[in-house]
Amino acid sequence: MTYDIAIIGGGIMGCSTALRVVAGGMKAIVLDQGDLGQGASGVNAGTLSLQIKRVKLMPYALKGHHLWEEMGAAVGFAKTGGYTLAFNDREAELLKERQTMKAEAGAPIEFVSNNRLRAAEPGLTQKVVAASYCAEDGYANSSLTGQYYRGCLQDAGIEYREQNAVTAIKKLKAGIFEIATPQGVVYAKRLLLAAGAWLKPLAALLDVNLPVNARINTVSVTERMPPLMSSVIGHATGLLTMKQKANGTVLIGGGWQGRGTPQEGRGEVDVASVRPNLALAQYALPALGDARVLRSWTGFEANVPDFYPLAGALPNVPDAYVLGCVRGGYTIGPYIGQLMGNFILGREPEMPLFDPGRTFQEDTI
Amino acid sequence: MTDVFDIAVVGAGPAGGNAALAAARNGLRVVLLDEQPQAGGQVWRAKSAAILKAPKTIETLAGDVLRRAIASSDVTHLHGARVWQISREGDNWQCHILRDGKSEPVQATSLILAPGAREYVQPVQGWTTPGVIGLAGATALFKQNLIVPGQRTVVSGTGPLVFYVASEIRRLGGEVAGIVTPNTRRDWLQALPVMLGKPKLLMRGAVWMVDLMLARVPIYWGHTVTEVLGTTQVSGVQVSKLDADWTPKMQVTTLQADSLCLGHGLIPQIEAAQMLGVGITHDPASGGWVPNAQDDGSTNIGNLYLCGDGTGIRGADAAAVQGRVTGMRAASDLGSDTDQDMRAAHNEWRRAAGFGMAMTALSIPRAGMARWTTAETIVCRCEGIIKQSVLGEVATGAATTNAVKSGVRAGMGPCGGKYCQTAVAALIADHKGTDVSNIAPPTPRPPLRPVPLGALAGSFDYDDLPIPKPAPL
Numbered sequence: 003m004t005y006d007i008a009i010i011g012g013g014i015m016g017c018s019t020a021l022r023v024v025a026g027g028m029k030a031i032v033l034d035q036g037d038l039g040q041g042a043s044g045v046n047a048g049t050l051s052l053q054i055k056r057v058k059l060m061p062y063a064l065k066g067h068h069l070w071e072e073m074g075a076a077v078g079f080a081k082t083g084g085y086t087l088a089f090n091d092r093e094a095e096l097l098k099e100r101q102t103m104k105a106e107a108g109a110p111i112e113f114v115s116n117n118r119l120r121a122a123e124p125g126l127t128q129k130v131v132a133a134s135y136c137a138e139d140g141y142a143n144s145s146l147t148g149q150y151y152r153g154c155l156q157d158a159g160i161e162y163r164e165q166n167a168v169t170a171i172k173k174l175k176a177g178i179f180e181i182a183t184p185q186g187v188v189y190a191k192r193l194l195l196a197a198g199a200w201l202k203p204l205a206a207l208l209d210v211n212l213p214v215n216a217r218i219n220t221v222s223v224t225e226r227m228p229p230l231m232s233s234v235i236g237h238a239t240g241l242l243t244m245k246q247k248a249n250g251t252v253l254i255g256g257g258w259q260g261r262g263t264p265q266e267g268r269g270e271v272d273v274a275s276v277r278p279n280l281a282l283a284q285y286a287l288p289a290l291g292d293a294r295v296l297r298s299w300t301g302f303e304a305n306v307p308d309f310y311p312l313a314g315a316l317p318n319v320p321d322a323y324v325l326g327c328v329r330g331g332y333t334i335g336p337y338i339g340q341l342m343g344n345f346i347l348g349r350e351p352e353m354p355l356f357d358p359g360r361t362f363q364e365d366t367i
Numbered sequence: 368m369t370d371v372f373d374i375a376v377v378g379a380g381p382a383g384g385n386a387a388l389a390a391a392r393n394g395l396r397v398v399l400l401d402e403q404p405q406a407g408g409q410v411w412r413a414k415s416a417a418i419l420k421a422p423k424t425i426e427t428l429a430g431d432v433l434r435r436a437i438a439s440s441d442v443t444h445l446h447g448a449r450v451w452q453i454s455r456e457g458d459n460w461q462c463h464i465l466r467d468g469k470s471e472p473v474q475a476t477s478l479i480l481a482p483g484a485r486e487y488v489q490p491v492q493g494w495t496t497p498g499v500i501g502l503a504g505a506t507a508l509f510k511q512n513l514i515v516p517g518q519r520t521v522v523s524g525t526g527p528l529v530f531y532v533a534s535e536i537r538r539l540g541g542e543v544a545g546i547v548t549p550n551t552r553r554d555w556l557q558a559l560p561v562m563l564g565k566p567k568l569l570m571r572g573a574v575w576m577v578d579l580m581l582a583r584v585p586i587y588w589g590h591t592v593t594e595v596l597g598t599t600q601v602s603g604v605q606v607s608k609l610d611a612d613w614t615p616k617m618q619v620t621t622l623q624a625d626s627l628c629l630g631h632g633l634i635p636q637i638e639a640a641q642m643l644g645v646g647i648t649h650d651p652a653s654g655g656w657v658p659n660a661q662d663d664g665s666t667n668i669g670n671l672y673l674c675g676d677g678t679g680i681r682g683a684d685a686a687a688v689q690g691r692v693t694g695m696r697a698a699s700d701l702g703s704d705t706d707q708d709m710r711a712a713h714n715e716w717r718r719a720a721g722f723g724m725a726m727t728a729l730s731i732p733r734a735g736m737a738r739w740t741t742a743e744t745i746v747c748r749c750e751g752i753i754k755q756s757v758l759g760e761v762a763t764g765a766a767t768t769n770a771v772k773s774g775v776r777a778g779m780g781p782c783g784g785k786y787c788q789t790a791v792a793a794l795i796a797d798h799k800g801t802d803v804s805n806i807a808p809p810t811p812r813p814p815l816r817p818v819p820l821g822a823l824a825g826s827f828d829y830d831d832l833p834i835p836k837p838a839p840l
């Protein structure tokens with residue numbers, strides 16, 4: 003059996019692309035080294051916030067938000083609105099500059115007075131110097147990513163294999179890819195590499211060098227608490243995101259760095275970075291000090307030097323594609339997966355993709 | 368605490384306490400960390416000050432010996448110290464402890480983990496009703512506070528603990544409505560040869576049995592509690608007869624009681640070892656998943672040692688000897704000449720471990736236990752998740768404990784899945800038609816025990832928070 007396409011990586015990128023190419027008539031298989039949606043897509047903070055998206059990615063994020071809203075309860079979606087806070091003048095300046103640009107890029111972001119902020123979120127500290135608000139912001143429950151996409155793939159009749167790491171890829175003379183896994187060999191006419199933070203070693207199997215690095219983001223969750231906040235709360239620097247779920251638990255993220263590499267396992271929480279992360283949360287919302295932290299964990303978020311996505315044809319290997327390294331990829335994933343699917347189907351994508359063959363320049367802020 | 372100890376020992380039970388003593392005796396600077404107010408662990412637990420005059424049991428006496436030895440040794444014993452995370456910092460181990468409401472680091476060259484065991488309670492319908500407590504939990508009540516679980520108690524479960532708990536309840540003035548144990552007299556006969564090698568313990572068991580017989584406490588051998596009755600408080604239990612694989616055959620009686628002690632053996636606490644990269648193996652005869660360690664405590668990770676029930680359930684006596692062996696091994700790896708013959712200690716450990724193994728064998732789960740639950744039975748008590756929800760998740764493709772945890776939150780509550788994972792893994796294995804040894808526990812995450820956020824955050828000045836440069840625009 004030769005598939006039209008083999009998709010390597012069952013995260014949000016791989017699964018959402020699979021759904022689109024199969025809707026377009028292709029026969030696809032999804033392969034994952036672990037469980038579906040247990041990589042970055044299953045351990046991220048689930049923040050759907052336009053206020054923390056890159057300006058250039060805003061149109062994609064707006065589309066992504068609408069898709070999350072459609073997925074609704076099955077993914078734990080909640081549109082709560084979100085506040086971003088600045089605690090000193092320097093941060094206020096940063097907030098002003100950044101959120102203005104994001105508003106110009108199409109996000110419905112406004113600046114709000116302290117009075118309005120306090121009325122909406124009385125639990126927040128009095129030390130807020132400036133704040134912005136976006137009614138589009140909210141969250142979904144990333145723990146449900148695997149369950150959700152497993153169901154979608156089953157409903158669409160798409161074959162998937164879990165605990166199935168791709169260890170070698172060969173392009174046969176006939177132009178067909180031979181993909182080796184512990185559960186046997188898979189043949190496919192096309193290939194999509196959607197292996198998240200594991201993209202570099204995967205592309206290396208095809209002798210392609212992708213300049214992929216991984217950040218090791220930390221997230222923590224508390225026990226169930228009485229209502230403390232009703233919107234998503236962020237920090238001007240992006241170094242805090244928090245929200246209280248319907249069950250009362252509070253999820254705290256912000257991209258503080260843990261330790262480890264994707265190859266070595268799931269990564270390790272670094273006490274030296276999780277403590278200031280929690281301190282920042284407590285500073286913003288003092289009542290959090292009494293909440294017991296139940297778990298802290300890390301996940302690997304892939305990026306390339308310019309922090310823009312890899313989305314398009316894999317350089318030098320005909321019929322091979324790559325999708326990954328999307329900053330804010332949980333938010334944007336469902337949409338950019340559709341774009342990618344259309345591209346693979348030979349259709350004109352609605353918005354431009356991000357050529358993986360470009361020359362990368364170090365990003366400056 | 369900024370100075371670096373030679374050895375940090377986590378857990379001050381028989382294993383950790385003796386490991387610390389052995390290492391200190393051999394000239395090393397040792398810090399012993401435990402969240403309890405006094406050394407002794409679960410089994411050699413100290414009595415609270417209010418009941419010090421109460422008659423001493425074998426366990427209190429053993430604990431007193433250990434506590435005195437630690438007090439007169441050079442070991443730095445930090446009690447009330449909850450270890451919530453351990454990391455590698457350069458050449459040292461760093462244990463992050465919560466003490467007096469503050470988090471602080473303790474550094475050491477070598478690390479000995481002796482975290483002991485926790486109790487496994489196989490869920491049955493109604494097991495979360497107020498009035499049900501674990502067998503091990505009951506022993507803690509007796510030892511520390513001389514409290515009985517209720518006026519009239521059913522004691523149910525596997526291994527020797529049911530008889531100990533029942534006779535303690537009687538000794539402390541409570542009434543035992545009945546003992547219900549899946550083990551049969553034949554199971555016990557099989558353990559007898561090993562027990563004969565431990566005449567003291569055998570005698571003690573005989574004393575319990577004679578007392579229970581004289582009091583005409585009914586003992587249901589080869590039975591289990593299949594349902595706990597009562598809504599706001601236990602009012603009784605239903606008792607069913609079991610076949611050889613512990614499948615309930617028929618319901619035989621209802622016992623009236625206001626409390627139930629329930630427990631089905633002990634499970635090694637492996638999370639800290641796992642988080643530090645030690646591999647694990649499934650061994651039912653040792654209590655389930657155990658970290659890969661040598662008999663002398665060494666592991667494949669340099670300067671990391673494991674001992675006691677956390678490496679396999681072998682009981683207090685074996686743990687004490689293994690702790691001593693491990694302490695010496697760690698000391699000799701750091702260059703000390705050890706004062707005792709390792710081989711003799713090793714043989715002593717083997718004998719003690721043989722007894723512990725025979726007791727653990729009585730609690731090895733059997734396939735029929737899956738049928739002690741109904742679709743409605745709560746499996747994850749922190750999150751109130753019933754068996755049917757777990758089965759639904761498994762039936763729609765969740766094939767690992769991590770996937771079930773993500774999908775239905777079984778294991779996301781305060782216990783972190785420590786108590787429900789055995790039952791969840793059994794359900795997955797049953798559905799896949801595979802052995803539980805193929806279903807690994809979920810990825811453990813810090814903190815090892817819940818910690819208040821404010822304690823982790825500590826006191827800080829906003830301007831001192833090391834806020835890195837913001838993400839690219």
Ligand SMILES: Cc1cc2nc3c(=O)[nH]c(=O)nc-3n(C[C@H](O)[C@H](O)[C@H](O)COP(=O)(O)OP(=O)(O)OC[C@H]3O[C@@H](n4cnc5c(N)ncnc54)[C@H](O)[C@@H]3O)c2cc1C
Binds near residue numbers: 013014015046047243
């Ligand atoms: C902790 C954390 C917090 C985050 N918070 C947010 C947030 O709040 N909002 C937001 O929008 N974004 C957030 N992100 C970013 C977002 O999670 C990611 O951009 C997105 O999930 C990436 O999806 P992916 O499919 O590319 O990668 P992944 O989800 O990691 O999927 C890659 C898959 O490939 C599989 N794989 C790898 N190698 C192989 C191989 N050789 N063979 C087979 N399978 C293989 C892996 O097992 C994995 O399942 C966060 C990221 C992290 C890590």
